[in-house]
Amino acid sequence: MDIETESRRDGVWAQPYELVTGQTQHHKLGHVRLWVTLLEKEWQVRTETREPETDPVGWTESIDHRLPPASESLKRFVREGSTSTVTFIPAVANLPTVIRPYHPLTIPGGMRCTIYVGTVVWMKICVGQNQTLLTEVPLAVPSLTWVGRNTMEGELCYASPNFGRLVLEAVPKRAWRAVTPVTIINRRTEPLLLERFSLPTPLLSLHQNDRGELWTPGVVVEVATDMNSASLHVDEGLLVAAGPCKKVAPAREKAAKGRLVRAIDRVFG
Incomplete structure (x- = not known):
């Protein structure tokens, strides 16, 4: 640098x-x-x-x-x-993060798309050889939102101030933001209107390339014929475009093996 x-x-x-x-x-x-x-x-x-x-x-x-x-x-x-x-x-957010495309996006039946998102990270301040944690600081003021069917069924999330992009180069690269590719697969015959979606931020590890950029593994969301649920899993590797990376922080939470099936309104709000 x-x-x-x-x-x-x-x-x-x-x-x-x-x-x-x-x-x-x-x-x-x-x-x-x-x-x-x-x-x-x-x-x-x-x-x-x-x-x-x-x-x-x-x-x-x-x-x-x-x-x-x-x-x-x-x-x-x-x-x-x-x-x-x-x-x-660096550390990912401790709650899921709600991402919006720049404008609502329709995914026709049987099609898929990849959206690239940049989420703000937290800074953990650690001291000594054992890296004892003193405190952690969000590198932007987080705002909260609710994702779910109603006020009783759902979960509290952070609302990202940044839009998801269809073109990777359109995502601003900053030392305090992590880039995540999200692939959404619409297996239904009907179109899927994407207005916002909940990114499972706590399940993502952080990796840094030689340009100082932070990346996470990709996330795949699949909407099957049953409109009531969607399956989600985190990729094991990183996008090729990230280049050679070293892992700098583990995920906050350990993901369950296999796919995570969630109610559709917990994913797309």
């Missing part, structure tokens, strides 16, 4: 950073500003979320002895021994 200046560098996932007592590491990525301070007996974490007028692109970090600005978001954690390394691990 390119170095912007002598003091400010590009941030890197899953790389230990060494701090000395009194130093603060400052990160700028997405809508988030993050400060991690090492003191003699504690770690301090401060965050600030902004709403910029334009979509930010880069992730930079710097280390110095300047104290961060006063913030109500201060969190303090006991420092164990002489622990002095901090590592930032």
